[in-house]
Amino acid sequence: MSDILNQAVDALNAKLEGADFDGSAKFAIEDEGAIVMDSDGARIGDDDADVTLSASAETFQAILEGEQNPTTAFMTGKLSVDGDMGMAMKLAGVLS
Numbered sequence: 001m002s003d004i005l006n007q008a009v010d011a012l013n014a015k016l017e018g019a020d021f022d023g024s025a026k027f028a029i030e031d032e033g034a035i036v037m038d039s040d041g042a043r044i045g046d047d048d049a050d051v052t053l054s055a056s057a058e059t060f061q062a063i064l065e066g067e068q069n070p071t072t073a074f075m076t077g078k079l080s081v082d083g084d085m086g087m088a089m090k091l092a093g094v095l096s
Contacts, residue, residue, distance in 0.1 A: 002032045004057050005044050009035055011064045012042035019094045023087040024049040030056045037091075051083035051091065063095060070095055 008027070012035065024038040026049035036045040053070075055063070059078045062068035070092040073079035081088045 004029065004032050004061070005035060008060065008064060009042045009044060012037055015064075015094055016041055021090065021094050023051070023084070023090065025087060025091050026052045027060060028052055028054040029060050030054070032057050049083070051081060051085070051087040053079055053081055053088065053091075055079045 008029070016037065021037070022039055024036065024047075026047070027035045027037070029035070033044060034046045035042055036047045036049055037043075038049070055073065055078060059068060059073055063070050063073060063079070068078070070079060074081060074088075
């Protein structure tokens with residue numbers, strides 16, 4: 001497994017702790033793989049989800065570290081969203 005994916009799963013699980021996230025989301029990371037996040041936590045996988053967010057590994061890492069605002073990344077084309085936009089907005093609140 002990719003170190004980037006493993007580190008991302010750990011970071012996402014830490015952000016999910018105590019958060020109110022009741023949907024499912026998939027992060028498709030270019031050249032790395034995918035992470036699925038739902039009420040059970042984050043894990044490496046490619047399951048179907050309410051919303052899929054796609055970005056480069058650099059953009060995804062910057063979002064996780066708080067250096068890149070997810071909404072700004074979307075508006076500037078660094079992050080693409082496919083699926084439930086409301087769920088994407090809810091997820092942005094968890095990641096902030």
